[in-house]
Amino acid sequence: MSRNPLRERLNEGKPTLGTHILSAWPTLVELIGHSKQYDYVEFTAEYAPFTMHDLDNLGRSFELMGMSGMIKIEQTQYTHQAMRAIGSGFQSVLFADIRSVEDAKAAVDAVRAETTMAHGARGRGRLGVGMRRDVGTVRTGGSPAYVDALNEVVIAIMVEKKSCVDDLDRILDVPGLDMVQFGASDFSMSIGKTGQYNDPEVLAAEKKTIETALKKGLHPRVELRDPSQAGKYLDMGVKHYCIGWDVRILADWWDTKGAEMRGLLGGAAAPAKAPAKAGNY
Numbered sequence: 001m002s003r004n005p006l007r008e009r010l011n012e013g014k015p016t017l018g019t020h021i022l023s024a025w026p027t028l029v030e031l032i033g034h035s036k037q038y039d040y041v042e043f044t045a046e047y048a049p050f051t052m053h054d055l056d057n058l059g060r061s062f063e064l065m066g067m068s069g070m071i072k073i074e075q076t077q078y079t080h081q082a083m084r085a086i087g088s089g090f091q092s093v094l095f096a097d098i099r100s101v102e103d104a105k106a107a108v109d110a111v112r113a114e115t116t117m118a119h120g121a122r123g124r125g126r127l128g129v130g131m132r133r134d135v136g137t138v139r140t141g142g143s144p145a146y147v148d149a150l151n152e153v154v155i156a157i158m159v160e161k162k163s164c165v166d167d168l169d170r171i172l173d174v175p176g177l178d179m180v181q182f183g184a185s186d187f188s189m190s191i192g193k194t195g196q197y198n199d200p201e202v203l204a205a206e207k208k209t210i211e212t213a214l215k216k217g218l219h220p221r222v223e224l225r226d227p228s229q230a231g232k233y234l235d236m237g238v239k240h241y242c243i244g245w246d247v248r249i250l251a252d253w254w255d256t257k258g259a260e261m262r263g264l265l266g267g268a269a270a271p272a273k274a275p276a277k278a279g280n281y
Contacts, residue, residue, distance in 0.1 A: 001140060001149040004091040006040045006068035010154065010178060010219060015239035018070065020044050020223075021246045024054035026061035028246060033065025040068035042242055045081065046096050052084060059089020059133055070094055070156070075103070079126070082110040087132025092154035094181070099163045101170050108176035111155055113147045125150070125176075154178045156221060159209045160186035168208065172216050179240065180213040181221045182206045210236050 009016050018040040021028050029041050043050075043058055055071075062069040070092035071085040082093045095107040112125025127150060134149065135141035155176055160183030164171060172180065184197045184206060193199050213220040214237055221240040222233045225248065230241065 001134070001145050002063055002089065002091070004068055004149075004152045004154070005066065006070070006092050006154050007152045009039055016040065016221075016241070018042050018242040019244045020242060022048040023246055024048065024050040024058060026057045029058060029061035029067070029069075030065060033061075033067055038067060040070050040092060042070040042072060042094065043090075044072045044245070045085075046072045046074045052088075055085055055088035055090070056133055062089055062091075068092055068154070070154070072096060078106055078110045082107075083127060083130070084132075086111065086127075086150070086153060087130050087134050089133050091152070092156060092179075094156040094158065094179075096158045096183075097161065097186075098157045098159065098171065099161045100167065101174060103164075104157060104171045104174040104177065107157055108155060108174060111150065111153050112176060113150045115147055156181060158183045158186070159205075160184075160190070162187065162190045165205045165208060168212050172212055172218060177218060179219045179221045180209060181223065182209040207236075210238060 006016060016039045017037065019032060019038055020042045021032075022044050024043070032038055032041055041062065058069060069085075069090040071081065071090045072094040073081040073085075073096065075095075075097040078095060082095075085093065093107075093111055095103075095110075098104055098107065109124075109126045112127060114124065114126050114128060116124075129142040129146070131137050131141055135143075135146055140146055156179035157171075157177060158181055159165060159168065159171075165187065182205065184202055185195075187205055188194055188196050188199065188202050191201060193202065196202060210220045210222075210233070219240050220238050221242060222230075222238050224230055224241055224243045227243060233241075
């Protein structure tokens with residue numbers, strides 16, 4: 001079974017750094033890996049088109065570059081996409097749309113093996129034996145090493161709905177959770193303040209999420225558009241970050257550089273819209 005670099009760093013108490021891609025082109029993972037700056041890559045599948053073949057190819061690229069792969073999935077796909085991503089070589093799953101204790105338990109169930117071997121702090125799940133890339137297709141499936149590897153998969157959840165924040169203590173007590181991330185965009189929408197990321201209620205919910213996770217020995221993770229935004233989170237004790245999105249990097253470049261070139265050409269195109277200063281994306 002492949003080693004899980006993200007789990008290793010969490011176990012050692014070390015900080016972690018990831019970045020996001022929405023493109024399923026595995027060469028992007030190689031480019032990120034060659035930078036030698038990142039512990040894992042998050043494939044934000046909740047928003048992206050992809051096939052099962054794409055997941056296998058991404059899994060190969062993670063292994064080639066010695067990084068972990070994380071996949072973000074939306075609620076209606078918890079069981080299916082978590083199972084297929086892990087089978088392709090992903091070693092972490094980020095579950096969106098957590099609203100209740102039952103949702104958090106369903107997230108853990110979608111990752112762990114259904115066996116008495118899996119009892120304990122990391123939870124017991126619903127996964128059976130598979131013939132997929134993670135077990136060499138037919139080589140180590142159904143072995144104790146397979147169960148151990150499922151126990152090592154890093155489970156992250158999004159705290160982004162009002163009901164989740166309201167019941168956060170009980171939700172974060174669900175065995176098996178590792179990382180916790182606040183989602184200001186969805187939370188602000190859920191309380192009728194869409195896009196008001198600096199509203200006191202939104203900021204208070206973010207602070208509660210981070211402080212509660214730390215109190216319970218979990219790992220809060222923060223998404224940042226730019227490292228200049230990290231200061232207040234570092235002061236709060238956050239050690240885990242995921243920075244940048246491939247699509248945002250491209251959009252910002254096309255906006256600014258296109259406007260510069262139009263200026264040189266004396267073109268009459270409308271000026272590029274300045275990048276937003278607030279929000280996750």
